[in-house]
Amino acid sequence: MIGYLLFAVVFGLLLLGIHRKVIARIQRRPGPPVWQEILHMLKFSFKSTWIPATASNILFVGVVLVAIGIWSAALFVLLAGGSILIIFGIYMLHKIVEHGFGLSSGSPYGKFGGVRSVISAASEIPLFVSVAVVALYTQSLEISSIVQYQAIHGPLLFIVPLAAIAMYIVILSKMPFGPFSIVESKELVSGYKTEHFGVWRAGLEICNGLKTYVLMFMFITVFIGGIPIWWMLAGMILLTVSLSFACAFSPMLSPFDSVTVQMLITGVMLGYAAVLGVIA
Amino acid sequence: MMTKKKDMLRALALITGALLVIGFVLWQNGTLPLVGYEAIIVVCFPICVICLFLWWMAREHGEDIPFIGY
Amino acid sequence: MEMSSLGGIPYYILEFGDELVYFSPYTVSLFLLALVFTMFAVMAKPERQVDIAFGGDAYYAKETSLQELRFRRFMAIACGFASMGAMLTGDIFNFTLFISLVGICNVGIVAAVKNRHVQNAAYQYGIVALSATVPLFGAAALIAATTGTLSMVELWSSATPAVPLVVKALLVLGVMGEGMAPFYAAKAEMFRAPGAPYVIMCSLSSLLIFLRVIEVVLVI
Amino acid sequence: MIIQRISRIISNYEMIMPLFAGAVSVLFVVAIFSLPLPYYEEQLYPKTIDPASPLNPYERGGPPFTQVTINDQYPENSPTAGYVTSYLTPFSWYLANTTLYLGTTIVAHPGGILDEILYNTRGLDTVVETTILFIAFAIASYLYRKG
Known part of the structure; x- marks a missing residue:
């Protein structure tokens, strides 16, 4: 377990490295x-x-410890095939970690990063719509049941492509240098992590590695299904490269516009969910 | 003063590390359920890592005010 | 939808008079996070926010007065307890009560800050939180009327009639008004206030109640 | 750009009240159109209203401060449910036995069905509701004293 955890950290950081390399x-x-x-x-x-x-x-x-702790918990929930709702809860609560990082130092730059992360809290909502769409089909939010459903009916990626796109955008908004990564844009020095240097930043890097690994793993599991680990790792690298292309080709939106765009996407997704609900 | 702090950090890292190992052994034995072992990891792993880093990091300076741009 | 397929199977159900408090993996993990951050609010001193004096290279750090600190810490702890209660409770009416408590504590946390922007935002937020009690308690009353019960445990068994969709929407809108997770403008403004451990409780509690209401709406 | 115009509107915190009010009104209109909602006859907390009584909405029937007839959800968990006095602390119990002034105003405000449930069966709700009032009072008094 602890070995897998360390592997996840290293591989997640490797994915972030690939992300940087591809963008470059x-x-x-x-x-x-x-x-x-x-x-x-x-x-x-x-x-x-x-x-x-x-x-x-x-x-x-404390927030450094909490940041590592919650994502380790998320990894274990994912591996145990537990409820997808818990992972999303943790994903949302990563916001609080960002606030904690930003506000606790007293630095004005950190503060700006924290305030922006409050603003972008609205971007987490497309996620729940895509969860609702998935739940509509699989009648369950247990990851193990979703995997079973896909073993019978084929990947959800082809059944509900729009939900997959919404989830993709959610992951995109957590990637560095993306169009929605307003919390760490360059004018804020380093945003919420400005004052967490040295060991604290090393802890944050561990959290980032875990977070990347968990989010990619979850996307592939929920929308493609349970596949052998080597294929899974290859899929995660592919997903990272596609995200890097998305990040490299799109400019960063201004903070409020980023939220508006994501809210509009949520509106589209709600309509989609309603249509699917009527059909199903 | 400084060495005392470092000793404490090393002790904390060792204790949490030992807890992680003990949890692993008990889990392999079957005495500890997987959930229990995972709970131990979630609590101890962050503390262990941060204390380890703080122990092996370079010499410590006095604290300073945040970066304010110049 | 099955309860067990959402937030996991409840480990333990605490019988509390006519209400049940249940501990499923989902509610427990949210509860623990609320607990951890409440502990931070109890123990941590507020940070001193650094400000740069305009036109020079001087800076100063804002201090929080002791009286203000005590009041805000009290409010943050109350907010933490309210969100912990909202995470665990297994009763719709109890849930709505805890949520309105969260709303009013959020206003209380920043009410003591001497900053015009913060106070204006808190005022707007307070009005929204007040008016959000109408859809919130309305939804609870409608659930009681249409299904005859308020217990989530009863509601997720298929014996009771289904809750109408519009009632669920009212419940979600009420929670959104209290926690204002998407109405980000006022929250962002309130975050200008110094005192990180307390201000964080504002955001944490609203995210937590939002996460919980998702589960509640999917379960009932 | 339409996106920028929208973000300019919603980023202003003075606008959240109108936006929220708009959302609530839209939902209420939807709710009105979805009427009549089904009423579940077999209520957990039944309530008989005597329209002839001068105390019409508040008439709970039966003698005051004794047991009310209710069906509670989990009768095995709360054997004393229905007695208003079942939540009295020892001190209040003493007061109630020696004086006539305890509990006179407990449902003296228009609360409707939920309040009646609340005060007869649900101890935790009573605590939370008073806590809300207490917190509101604490905020108000702090702001007043700070002046």
Whole structure:
């Protein structure tokens, strides 16, 4: 279990490295090596670290622990084939982690990042519509039942393509450099993570690796089905590359516009869910 | 003062690491259900990792104010 | 839809008079998160927000006065308890009560902040939270009238009649008004307030009640 | 661009009240069109209204401060349900036995069906509801004293 957890961290960071590399190549830069994010995590862990003088100490340290803890829990729920609702709960609560990172230091840049993450909370809602659409077909939100359903009826990707697109957008909004990643845009220095340097950032990198692994794994499991681990890893790399293309070819939206676009997508999805509900 | 803090961090990392190992052994034995082992990981893994990092990190400076742009 | 296929099978059902409190994997994980962040609110000191003085290279850190700190910490803890209750309760009416408690605590957390923007936003939010009680309790009353019961455990068994869709929509809208997860404008403005451990409870509680109402709506 | 115009409207926090009010009214219109909703006859908390009584909406029937006839959801969990006094603390119990002034106004506001359920069967709800009032009072008094 702990071995798998560490593997997930490393592989998730590798995916983020591939993401950076692909974006760089699209923009005709050489880009960092693909294992750059793993090296980052190790490098940060050796750096001199302290808690800023103005920070709210317990919260400052506590959110790092919470961030790693919740995503480990999400990984275990995913592996056990538990309820998809729990994973989405954790996904939503990652917002709170971002707020905690941003607000606890007292830094104005962190504050901006935190406030933006509040603004973008509205972007999490397309997710629930896609969950509702999935539930409409499979009559269950247990991942194991969804996998069973797909073993009989074929991948949900072809049955409910729009729900898959909504979920894809949700994952896109959590990828760095994407059109919806307003919480860490360049004018905010590093957004919510500005003041979490050194060891704290290393902890955040672990959380990011886990988060990427869990989200990609979940997308493939929910919309394609249970496949052998090697195929799963290959699929995750493919998904990452497609996300990198989406990120590289789209500009970052302004904060409120990003939310409006996502709300409009939610509206479309609601209509889609209603139509499917009437048909089914 | 500084070494005392480092010792404490190392002790904490060791304790949580030991808990992780004990949880693994008990789970393999069958005495601890999988959920229990996972609960141990969720609580101990973050503490273990952060304490380990804080223990092996470079020399510590005094605290400073946040970055304010210049 | 089956209860067990949503938030997992309840580990344990606590009998609490005429109401049940149930611990499914979903409710327990949400409850634990509310608990952890309430502990942060109890223990953590507020941060001192750094501000740059305009036109110079000076900066200053805002201090939170002791009186204000005590009041806001009290409100944050109350908010934490309210969201913990809303996570675990297995009764529709009890759930709506906890949610309106969350709404009013959210206003209370920022009510003590001396900042015009924050107070204006909190005022708007307070009015929405007040008016949201109409659809919220309306939905609870309609559920009682159309199904004859308020217990979620009874409602997810197929013995009771189905809850009309519009009633579920009223419930969700009521929760949205109280927690204002999508009505992000006022929340973002309220986040300007210093005092991270307390301000975070605002956001945490609204996300939690939103997550719980999804489960409730799918179950009943 | 239409997107920018929409975001300009919804990013203003002065607009959330009209937006919310609009959403509520739309939903209420939908609710009115979906009338009549089915009424489930076999209610958990039955209520008989005597239209001839001068106390019409508040007339619960039976002598006050004794047991009300109710069907509770889990009778095995709450053997004393129905007695208004079943939630009295020892001190209140003492007061109620020695004076006549306890519990006179407990349902003296227009609450409807839910309140009647609340005060006769559901202890936790009573606590939460008073907590809401208490918190509201705490906020108001803090703001008043701060001036």
